[in-house]
Amino acid sequence: MGSVIDYIECSNCKKEAVFDYYYKTGEGYIHCPSCGYYRAEVIKNKDKKLTELTKEDWETKEYTKELNRVLLLIELESEMP
Numbered sequence: 001m002g003s004v005i006d007y008i009e010c011s012n013c014k015k016e017a018v019f020d021y022y023y024k025t026g027e028g029y030i031h032c033p034s035c036g037y038y039r040a041e042v043i044k045n046k047d048k049k050l051t052e053l054t055k056e057d058w059e060t061k062e063y064t065k066e067l068n069r070v071l072l073l074i075e076l077e078s079e080m081p
């Protein structure tokens, strides 16, 4: 599967981020090496044809390093008695 690598401005820290775009499916991944920002737009339902896809068949995952830290803290707190 072919993909195109492009460089865009990170929406989190405004530095340079990598945009990996799969032109056959339209899926895209953004990763910023400066701040750890990550965003993925992927198709959930791979059984459908591209022309039959609706908004519900797409999934957007997004997180930053800050969010990861918060999730880790919640995990640690829940383990405490």
Ligand SMILES: [Zn+2]
Residues within 6 Å of the ligand: 010, 011, 012, 013, 014, 015, 017, 032, 033, 034, 035, 036, 037
């Ligand atoms: Zn960034």
